[in-house]
Amino acid sequence: MGLLTIIRKNRRKEREMRILFLGLDNAGKTTILKRLNGEDIMAVSPTLGFNIKTFVHEGYTLNIWDVGGQRTLRPYWRNYFEQTDAIVWVVDSGDRLRMEDCKQELHTLLQEDRLAGASLLVFANKQDIRGAMASAEIRTALDLDGIKSHQWSIMSCSAVTGHNILEGINWVVEDVAGRIYYGATSGSAPILAQPPPLAQQFTA
Ligand code: G3D
Ligand code: MG
Numbered sequence: 001m002g003l004l005t006i007i008r009k010n011r012r013k014e015r016e017m018r019i020l021f022l023g024l025d026n027a028g029k030t031t032i033l034k035r036l037n038g039e040d041i042m043a044v045s046p047t048l049g050f051n052i053k054t055f056v057h058e059g060y061t062l063n064i065w066d067v068g069g070q071r072t073l074r075p076y077w078r079n080y081f082e083q084t085d086a087i088v089w090v091v092d093s094g095d096r097l098r099m100e101d102c103k104q105e106l107h108t109l110l111q112e113d114r115l116a117g118a119s120l121l122v123f124a125n126k127q128d129i130r131g132a133m134a135s136a137e138i139r140t141a142l143d144l145d146g147i148k149s150h151q152w153s154i155m156s157c158s159a160v161t162g163h164n165i166l167e168g169i170n171w172v173v174e175d176v177a178g179r180i181y182y183g184a185t186s187g188s189a190p191i192l193a194q195p196p197p198l199a200q201q202f203t204a
Helices: 003-014 029-036 069-080 097-110 135-141 165-180
Strands: 017-021 050-057 062-068 086-092 119-126 152-156
Touching: 017 029, 017 165, 029 050, 029 062, 029 119, 029 165, 050 097, 062 165, 086 097, 086 165, 097 135, 119 135, 119 165, 135 152, 152 165
Parallel strands: 017 062, 017 086, 086 119, 119 152
Antiparallel strands: 050 062
């Protein structure tokens, strides 16, 4: 049995998922995580390295890696790719000027072999800002429909109001569980009460 197979089996038994939060700097990654963790969202400062947060959600342990998105830090993203089950790509929906940069970075990221198979959730964050781009507009601007390599979904949200944050994480957990746990042939795979819904495109 290969090492990867052993690691996968262990993770299945432990019901663990590894989720990577990425996106340009200032998109709201750290704020979303703080919101999820019930922390004070007013106390965020730019992430110079990375934060790891662990939550138990719907019976799964989520290890969430929040990595700094400044241009100078982006070359280091690849150090975090191993064993990633899902990518949460956070977008500042008010930042029209950097949408092209955002698209390029996302499409470059998705070419990474080590991310093959990871689910992709695009969070169109900061919907509370006046003039924010709607998720349908961001879907086009980021050419999400051109992504054939990953199962993806886009969801509008606001870390400030909390709108759709949990719904987004639910989609990630269901999508990953559908692949890792339902696709499992090992007897150690947990049995869930309900099959997860098929991947859906959220345009809320
Ligand atoms: P990052 O981790 O992606 O780099 P941060 O982004 O979480 O550090 O957030 C960057 C700034 O955006 C912060 O403001 C934060 O309060 C703000 N922000 C995050 N999410 C939202 C949101 O949903 N709505 C609004 N209006 N602002 C948001 P500061 O002023 O501290 O730079
Ligand atoms: Mg940050």
